[in-house]
Amino acid sequence: MSRLLLSNSNAAIQRATAAAGSAGSNALRAPSTSSPAISNNHISRRWKSLLIHTNKPQQQNKQQRNQLSSFSPAQTSSARCSRVSNNLYVPKYCRALSTSAVDQAKMSGNTSKCLQLENINPNFITMEYAVRGPLVIRAGEIEKELKQGVKKPFDYVIRANIGDCHAMGQKPITFLRQLLNLTFDPELLNSPNYPEDVKARAKTVLEGCQGQSVGSYTDSAGIEVIRRQVADFIAARDGVPCDWHNIFLTAGASPGIKSVLALLRCKVDGKAPGIMVPIPQYPLYSATIAEYGMTKVDYYLEEESGWSLSTAELQRSYDEAKKTCNPRAIVVINPGNPTGQVLTRQNIEEIIRFAHKNKLVILADEVYQDNIYDKDSKFFSFKKVLTEMGSPYSEMELASFMSTSKGYLGECGIRGGYMEIINMCPQVMAMLTKSITASLCGTTAGQVAVSALVNPPKPGEPSYEKYIAEKNGILGALKERAELVHKTLSSFEGYKVNKVQGAMYVFPQVVIPPKAIEAAKAKGLPADVFYASELLESTGICIVAGSGFGQKPGTYHYRSTILPQTDVLKDMMNKFQKFHSEFMQKYK
Known part of the structure; x- marks a missing residue:
């Protein structure tokens, strides 16, 4: 992946100076920042050196990564750190921020810190998350500059980089916020200012909590009554049964995705696990795969045909990956992020057949299922299609994910979500449950938000007209x-x-x-x-x-x-x- 650099602006220089200073180096001083932004031509060579970049060919980097995968953990750490010094594996953040601080610390002889780049988890160095990268950092700096009265050719920053609905001015759904109010302050259940249908739902949730308080721990998989509500929602959506025992409530979709990927972290026949990911893809997947030391297997979406999936491209990607890793799962994002496409049922069936042929677990990221705008497009869940295709496809392992951060709720900060796991070996399901148990439980606010998502007001209830x-x-x-x-x-x-x-x-x-x-x-x-x-x-x-x-x-x-x-x-x-x-x- 191409490396991002910070803008050659005073702000970037100040940041590099601060990083170097915090590492104990006073050797370099930034030019004065009282004047307008300094152009690239006026930045000294030593300041440019802080904005480290690499133009190594992608294939060369791939070969080097493959070579590293054959090393022992100790060798890998050493080798990766040597790569860091040559700027081959320094990702966007480390290259523009951390690396300059580390380099300056070494120059000044400050090696007193226990943690250095040489002795931390090398996977942290390779992982990247572009959605919150240096351009976003620069946007935040510009906002501060505008508040300080710095003249710009614009009056405000438009953050079109991230899907944060409420930050962009979307109003909360009243029903959801009322449900949160009542569950977090039960005394309000006596208030005449809340509709009776919301009160009834709040009482149901509280009765499912230990001590009838959302301040208590929940089951690791979530509050049982809400898991049952999710199962009813899925069954109504798909027209096929749903077992509530297969539902896990999570803090947004991301923890569920990471827990399933973690389950796949095992070499098979001496080969590292590979995860097939669509390109373009949501960076959560590439970042997590890098963090877990797994292999990302790219398959390209067909831009010319509306970002659809080609089975020929899937097979090409799989066959190529088999040479160096063991592909174990395929990620599908529908509707697409960042591409905005909605897969047809035919396309979904083709993906399912491909996954069955190659014995792959399917990870269906379906968090945008309510966001359908094209009159000719319709959302089909992978579970519905897989089940209706019948045996042997209906017995395939599938993990599907949903979130309260997207759709029409847009409650990103509350962190609510769920995942459904079907057809998994009972012993493996027990191991997944055990790993989730180590994290105790998701936030109760997020679980209440999930309840609002899957059990909204119904026609005839007091809250329905306003809600709809x-x-x-x-x-x-x-x-x-x-x-x-x-x-x-x-x-x-x-x-x-x-x-x-x-x-x-x-x-x-x-x-x-x-x-x-x-x-x-x-x-x-x-x-x-x-x-x-x-x-x-x-x-x-x-x-x-x-x-x-x-x-x-x-x-x-x-x-x-x-x-x-x-x-x-x-x-x-x-x-x-x-x-x-x-x-x-x-x-x-």
């Missing part, structure tokens, strides 16, 4: 924004934009002029990162470069959310259009 109006209003607004973003970006010179069928993102391909690519190389940046950085500094719009998600070689993309409120989104599109026109004119 809020839900439809949110989803309707997202549909309008998806259409606005697609229509606007499709008009840009050199853009190729697939329709946003679902989820919360657009992932356009940008044909970047050769002169701009050369300018990016001169700054040690991938072209898509250069484009995103220029956009941020010129307009205040923060996006994520496509290299953070993976993309076909020779192509450039970025991910932007469709979440800003409509008036802000229109302003964002106008600024984007002006920037892109000037960018193309500058580098023609």
Whole structure:
């Protein structure tokens, strides 16, 4: 994956100075920051050296990683650390932030710390998470500069980099917040200000808690009554039975995903486990796979056909991976993140047949199942399709994930989610349960949010009319924004934009002029990162470069959310259009 660098701005220099200073080095001093931003040409060589970058060919890095996989743990740690010194394995954060501090500490002779890059888990060095990378850090610095009165060609930062609905102005669903209020402050159950149907649900949840308090520990898999509600929700959605014993309540979808991936961390026939991941992909998967020392097996989505999956590409990826690892699972994100596609039932059936043929566990990331905007698209769960296909497919191992952070709730900070595991060997299921038990339990606030998601007000109940109006209003607004973003970006010179069928993102391909690519190389940046950085500094719009998600070689993309409120989104599109026109004119 291409390496991101921090912007060559005063803020980046100040950060590098602080990092070096905290490591005990006073050898380098940053230029004065009282004047306007210093251009790249005025940054001294020694300051440029703090922004370490590597342009090593991807294949060379892959060969080196494969070589490392054959070492013992001690050899691996030593080898990886030697790679760090050569800047081959320093990821985005370490390269721009931590590495400069470590290097300066060594230069000043400060080696008193117990933890050094040489003796920490080497997998932490390789893992990356672009969604919260250096561009986002720079966006935060710009916001502070604006508050301090620094003049910019814009008045505010638009954070289009992450799917944080409420941060972008979305209002909470009243029903969910009332349920939280009542479960966390039971005295409010006597208040006439809360609808009776919400009170009844709150009492049901509290009766399922030890001491009838959400302040108590729950079962490690979650509050039983809520797990039963999830099972009823899935059964109604899919039209097939659901056993509540297979439901685990989690703090968002991520812990569930990580727990299943951790289960697969075992060499088979002397080969490391491989996890097939779509490219482009959500960086949680690449980061976790790196953290666990597993092998990421890339399969490319077909951009030309709306980011669909090709079984030929799946087989190519699998066959290639078999040479160096043992593929054990396939991740499918539907609707897609960052690509916004919704898989057809036919496509899902093809994936299931492929997974069965190659004996792969399916991990179905379905957190955007409520975010469907295209009239010709429909969400089908992998469980529904797999079950209806009959034997032998209905006996396949499947883990599916859902979250309260997406959909129409958008409650990212509350951290609610669930996973359903089906057809797993009982002994293995016991081991998974044991590993989850070590984490005690998910947050009760998140579990209550899951209850609100799967057991909402029903027609005729006091809360229903307000609830359904809020839900439809949110989803309707997202549909309008998806259409606005697609229509606007499709008009840009050199853009190729697939329709946003679902989820919360657009992932356009940008044909970047050769002169701009050369300018990016001169700054040690991938072209898509250069484009995103220029956009941020010129307009205040923060996006994520496509290299953070993976993309076909020779192509450039970025991910932007469709979440800003409509008036802000229109302003964002106008600024984007002006920037892109000037960018193309500058580098023609």
